[in-house]
Amino acid sequence: MSTTRLELLQTFDTLLQPARFKDYGPNGLQVEGKPEIQRIVSGVTASRALIEAAIEARADAIFVHHGLFWRGQSGVITGWMKQRLALLLAHDINLFAYHLPLDAHPTLGxxxxxxxxxxxxxxxxxxxxxxxxxxxxxxxxxxxxxxxxxxxxxxxxxxxxxxxxxxxxxxxxxxxxxxxxxxxxxxxxxxxxxxxxxxxxxxxxxxxxxxxxxxxxxxxxxxxHASERYGAPAVAGHVAAQLGLEHSFIDIDNPA
Missing domain, CATH: 3.40.1390.30 (NIF3 (NGG1p interacting factor 3)-like)
Structure with missing residues (x-):
């Protein structure tokens, strides 16, 4: 089965209610990819390693706790930011990120x-x-x-x-x-x-x-990282089951 990018975004927003939070960066769709989605990969952080693993898994969307954009960040697209964005755009992958809303959900956060x-x-x-x-x-x-x-x-x-x-x-x-x-x-x-x-x-x-x-x-x-490995797969897995999508969690090791 598949769903649309808009329906997936609305489902995440309904579940996590990002409008309730004054956060450190944008919650929701951070990078627009293909309009139809069948496979979601979840992870903690939108690192290059996670994006590369999602490409290998043929994901249409990535769901993370730590996205690409933060308040006070430089607006230039160079270095590591260019590398991550280039991979997402080249493979037409949607990036969804929820920070405080993912921490706060009473059962899945x-x-x-x-x-x-x-x-x-x-x-x-x-x-x-x-x-x-x-x-x-x-x-x-x-x-x-x-x-x-x-x-x-x-x-x-x-x-x-x-x-x-x-x-x-x-x-x-x-x-x-x-x-x-x-x-x-x-x-x-x-x-x-x-x-x-x-x-x-x-x-x-x-x-x-x-x-x-x-x-x-x-x-x-x-x-x-060790304390925040559990919310993203719980939410993404819940939404994937609700919409009939494929889901896998990829944990990129981080000693921090």
Whole structure:
């Protein structure tokens, strides 16, 4: 089966509601390709490696979290930008990108899907925090607790299959865990105010280590890319099934 570019865009927009967000770049169709679409490839970032893999997979559209265009970016088309655009245009591939809307979706977004990967409960009403309610606050889905910050960090490493950075907080068991994917270290204070005993995100900056020690709340940085591998395939797979399209997820490894 196939669908039109416009119908695919409208389906993504209906699901993710980008008009609700003041974002760092354009959400939706960033590069126009062929009008009829049968195959979607999803990935985290619209890198040249992902575009080349999508070409190999004979994709008509690419769906990503990190697109090509960002606020404050230079408008010139040279170097890596020219290379990526040239590939998309030469192969007539549509590029769809959704940033904050993909983080925020309550069941298919990056934060909801990371919670599933980590075995953390989907937050109930009122268990969200931070700008646009992007942050999630929950507990273990099995009703248990983590014996310590070290135990939680080991659990995250096991689930995501990569080392993490831990700044331990107060000793003792952890029940309330907050998380927000990607570069959400600035949400740490909001997570503390929401009652978290530990906070999981992708990156750490200098202030967070001090906040963790002084406030007694463990901070875990598990990698920007590693924390955001799950929303794009969940959304693209859902929409592909809805419209009868083929879908595949291609994960381009990134140590960040």
């Amino acid at each position: 990056n934060n909801a899907q990371l919670g599933l990967q980590l075995g953390l409960s989907t937050p109930t009403e009122g268990r969200r925090f931070g700008d646009n309610d992007l942050g999630f606050l929950g507990q273990r889905s099995d009703g248990g607790v983590f014996a310590s910050g070290d135990a939680l960090a080991a659990h995250v490493e096991l689930c995501l299959k990569r080392p993490v950075t831990l700044v331990p907080g107060a000793p003792g068991a952890i029940q309330n865990v907050a998380w927000c994917t990607g570069g959400a270290q600035s949400y740490f204070e909001a997570a503390i105010a929401a009652g978290a005993q530990a906070f999981i995100t992708g990156e750490i900056s200098e202030p967070q280590a001090h906040y963790a020690r002084e406030c007694g709340v463990s901070f875990i940085a598990c990698g920007h």
